[in-house]
Amino acid sequence: MAKKSTKISNKSYNRYKDQFLNNKPFIFTLAIVTIIFIAILILYSQIAGLDREILKQKAEIDELNKTKITLVGEIKAVKSSAQIAEEAMYKLGMVYPSEDQIVYIDSKEEKNLGDINYNVFLSPIVSVLRSFTRD
Template sequence: MLVAKKDSTSYLDNNQNPEKPKRMKKKNKYNRKNRVGIKLKVFIYAIVMLIFCLSILLRYAQITGIRYEISEIDTNISKLERKKQNLIVKLDEIKESDWIEKEAKEKLEMVYPTENQVVYLDINNNSSEVAKAEDNGKPRDNDDFIFLKSFKGWLDKIMNIF
């Protein structure tokens, strides 16, 4: 059996708007939720990129600060090396015997000893003989030599080592 279809066409007036199907409204709701999710994801990615870029900038700032400190330290090193070289030159100058002699004569007014100022001592003699030679044969009190007598043996041993 064949059923005939009724073909009905209605012509709408220009003033009448056709109704929107309900399916479209559901898609709009779905699209709105999807749009909010996409916007949230984009916002999160933007924040992550911002944090990443800021961390890179902070690292470059730290590197620049450290390079500045290194350059300051290098200049200090070069200054100290120049000062060291100057001190080495002064030390070499001071070590020279001519300079020492000149300074002794000029500042300290020193002169070379004369023949009557030179005294030669014999180290092998006993300390009591040296004391007699100093006194030009004058007798000394025994109290002055108590210390020397007590350590005479020790002094002789030390002198023999050298």
């Protein structure tokens, strides 16, 4: 009797298998659902990749903003006249001239001084100064 029950179950299995394979709308729907599911998984993985890229870009932007703030602060320090004067005095040894070291030259007055024209050391200076006063 055991053989009869196996034959019956095999017959019923084959009958259900045939009904399943003959049910084409169900197979077609199952294929479409599977394709849609795979497409959703692929798109989700692409979206996750784009999210990672966005996070990397945001981190890079934050780092660049920090660098920008640091550089702007350094530029302000370099541009300040007190900083420039301090570096000129201590690094380069420059000092403000005293009142007796300042010489004022009136460039509007053109006097023909003969001794200056023949002086080897002053004639180049005088010619440069005259070039600024001429139109």
